Amino acid sequence: MRIRALSPDQRLDWLRLARTSGVGPVTFAKLIERFDDAAAAIDALPRLARRGGRIDPLRTVSRDDARGELDRLDALGARLLCACEPGYPALLRALEPPPPVVSVLGPLDPDERPACAMVGSRNASAIGVRFAGDMARTLGGHGVTIVSGLARGIDGAAHAAALETGTIAVIAGGLEHIYPPEHEALYRAIGEQGLIVSECPPRYQAGARDFPRRNRLISGLSLGVLVVEAADRSGTLITARYALEQNREVMAVPGSPMDPRARGTNRLLRDGAALVETADDVLNVLHSARRPVLEEPSPPDFEDERDMSAETDAQADRIRDALLSRLSTVPVARDELTRQLGVPAQVVLAALIELELAGRVELLPGAQVCLSWPET
Incomplete structure (x- = not known):
C-alpha cells in the first residue's frame, strides 16, 4: 500500500470506506488498488454490490457519522491511524492486508522498540501466571515491548508486569468498551503509560467472531509470539497460527502432560515452535528473527480501471454462478478457484469483491475465501 499523507476530507472518506458493511480488510485494500481513492471507491460500491446480487441498497457510512467517530476519539484522547499514513505501525503495514x-x-x-507477544490461557495456573509476569518483567528490562490481548490469566499478568517498561494491549472491541470489566484499572494504566489498539469504532462491543481479528493484530505488531499456556483447542493457538502466516517467530513454554x-x-513444540524456559531463550529468538519489511509491491491485481472495467465485468458475470458453486463455509485459496475456473485472477477477485459487498462471501487474509455465515 502506497504511503502518503491524507487531507482531512480524504481521511474521512478512508474511514467511511473502512466502516462500510461488507468491506473487509481484503476488499478495502483491493478497492484502493483499483480506484486509488477512497471517495471513488465509495461511489462505486452500490454498483458493485448490485452486480454481486445484493437486493437491499448498500448503505455507506455518512460523513457526519465518520466525523462523529473522530470526535469521540478526540474526547478519549485517542487518535485514528490510516494504513497509508506515515504514523501507522510499520509491522502492521507489512501485513497482507493491513487493517x-x-x-x-x-x-x-x-515502532520504537522490538515487540514480543505473550499470550496464553484465560484459566491460567498459578505457576503460569507467575511465569508470565516474571518473563514480561525481564524482557521489558531488556528493551522489549510486551504485546497481549488484555484477557484474564496470562494476558493480564504479562501486561501488569510490563507496565513500567512498555506494553501494548490489543482489544477486540472499541476503546470505550473495556473487557473484561475487572481489568478496568489495568486498561486505564496502559492507556496512560503504554498503548491500547483497536480495529473497531469506539462504542463497538466485541462478539465471539471479533477475537480472531484481534489475535491477528497481536501477532502482527510483534516479531514473535510466546505461548505460555494453551489447551488443545484454545483460541490462543489462533494467534500462533497467524504468527506463522505472517512469518513471525513462534515460541512455547513446555508444560506437564498431566495438565x-x-x-x-x-x-x-512438537510442530517446531522454539522451546522457551528463560528470557534469554526469547531474546535469542527475537535477535535472529527476520524483521518484516515493506517490499517492492507485487504487480497489482487491477490495472487501469478505465481500460479493464467493461471486460472484467463481462467475464465476472460469466463465472459468478460457477464461482459460488465451488464455495462453502470452509475457506479455500483464491488461486485454487482461479485454476479451476480458468480465468484471470483479477476476474475472480473482481467477482469475489462484488459478492462480499452483497454479503454472500467473505474474503479472508492469506488469499482465502468462504461463504458468509448467516446472520444470527
Whole structure:
C-alpha cells in the first residue's frame, strides 16, 4: 500500500470506506488498488454490490457519522491511524492486508522498540501466571515491548508486569468498551503509560467472531509470539497460527502432560515452535528473527480501471454462478478457484469483491475465501 499523507476530507472518506458493511480488510485494500481513492471507491460500491446480487441498497457510512467517530476519539484522547499514513505501525503495514484503520490510545510508539507477544490461557495456573509476569518483567528490562490481548490469566499478568517498561494491549472491541470489566484499572494504566489498539469504532462491543481479528493484530505488531499456556483447542493457538502466516517467530513454554492447559503448547513444540524456559531463550529468538519489511509491491491485481472495467465485468458475470458453486463455509485459496475456473485472477477477485459487498462471501487474509455465515 502506497504511503502518503491524507487531507482531512480524504481521511474521512478512508474511514467511511473502512466502516462500510461488507468491506473487509481484503476488499478495502483491493478497492484502493483499483480506484486509488477512497471517495471513488465509495461511489462505486452500490454498483458493485448490485452486480454481486445484493437486493437491499448498500448503505455507506455518512460523513457526519465518520466525523462523529473522530470526535469521540478526540474526547478519549485517542487518535485514528490510516494504513497509508506515515504514523501507522510499520509491522502492521507489512501485513497482507493491513487493517485499514486502527484507533490507538496512549503515548507508546510501537515502532520504537522490538515487540514480543505473550499470550496464553484465560484459566491460567498459578505457576503460569507467575511465569508470565516474571518473563514480561525481564524482557521489558531488556528493551522489549510486551504485546497481549488484555484477557484474564496470562494476558493480564504479562501486561501488569510490563507496565513500567512498555506494553501494548490489543482489544477486540472499541476503546470505550473495556473487557473484561475487572481489568478496568489495568486498561486505564496502559492507556496512560503504554498503548491500547483497536480495529473497531469506539462504542463497538466485541462478539465471539471479533477475537480472531484481534489475535491477528497481536501477532502482527510483534516479531514473535510466546505461548505460555494453551489447551488443545484454545483460541490462543489462533494467534500462533497467524504468527506463522505472517512469518513471525513462534515460541512455547513446555508444560506437564498431566495438565490440559499444556496440551496446546506441547503440540506447538512438537510442530517446531522454539522451546522457551528463560528470557534469554526469547531474546535469542527475537535477535535472529527476520524483521518484516515493506517490499517492492507485487504487480497489482487491477490495472487501469478505465481500460479493464467493461471486460472484467463481462467475464465476472460469466463465472459468478460457477464461482459460488465451488464455495462453502470452509475457506479455500483464491488461486485454487482461479485454476479451476480458468480465468484471470483479477476476474475472480473482481467477482469475489462484488459478492462480499452483497454479503454472500467473505474474503479472508492469506488469499482465502468462504461463504458468509448467516446472520444470527
